[in-house]
Amino acid sequence: MELFYALQHYGGYIVDDSGWDDNQIGIDNSTLGDTDLSNTTFVNDVNTLFANLKIIDNNGPDSIGGGGTPIVQPAPTLLANSPTPLNKKNWTTTASDNSANAQLMLDGNTSTGWNTAKNPYAGENIVIDMKKPRTFDRVVMARRWYRSSH
Incomplete structure (x- = not known):
């Protein structure tokens, strides 16, 4: 199974310790079609893994990973090359709330940002009009810089 291979060769990290006696694995939505989460063999394999x-x-x-000789080369850095930000001049935004x-969001100032000024709810949206078609290979949303009261 890919999960065992990845953990054995690349390792993994604890990202949340909620204090519950509980084990969870985040699975990308794109792989759910290939994974039967109710399959007894899968469940037993995951329990053996934990x-x-x-x-x-x-x-x-x-x-990295505690030292020693790695079994495989480290995985490539996700952002190996720093992305070149698009020129956002003349872009416009509208939002379902606090438009x-x-x-x-587009001012380039990491101390400002947008929030709905409401509690999250289904149907919230924001539209960014880039004024013309653009081609890019990733979108980086840096929420970590902006702290809101909501």
């Missing part, structure tokens, strides 16, 4: 996971506590910049502030 029973055999080990915590590495000496991971660092000079000892007047939606343009703050």
Whole structure:
């Protein structure tokens, strides 16, 4: 199974410890068609995996994965080349809520941003009109810089 191979060769990281006696694996939606989550063999394999996971506590910049000789070369960096931001001049924005502030998403200032000023709900949307067709290979949304009260 790909999951076991990836963990064995590349490792994994604990990303949340909610304090529950619970194990979860995030599975990309695109693979759900290939994965029968109710299959007994799959469930048993995942339980075996969790029973055999080990915590590495000496991971660092000079000892990725705890050091030692890697089994395989590290996976490529997701953003190996820094993306070139598109010129957002003349772009316009509209939003389902707080539309007047939606343009703050495009101002290049990491201390400003847009939020709905409401609790999240189904159907929220924001539209960015780039004024002409554009070709790009990724969208980077840097929410980490903007902190809102909602």
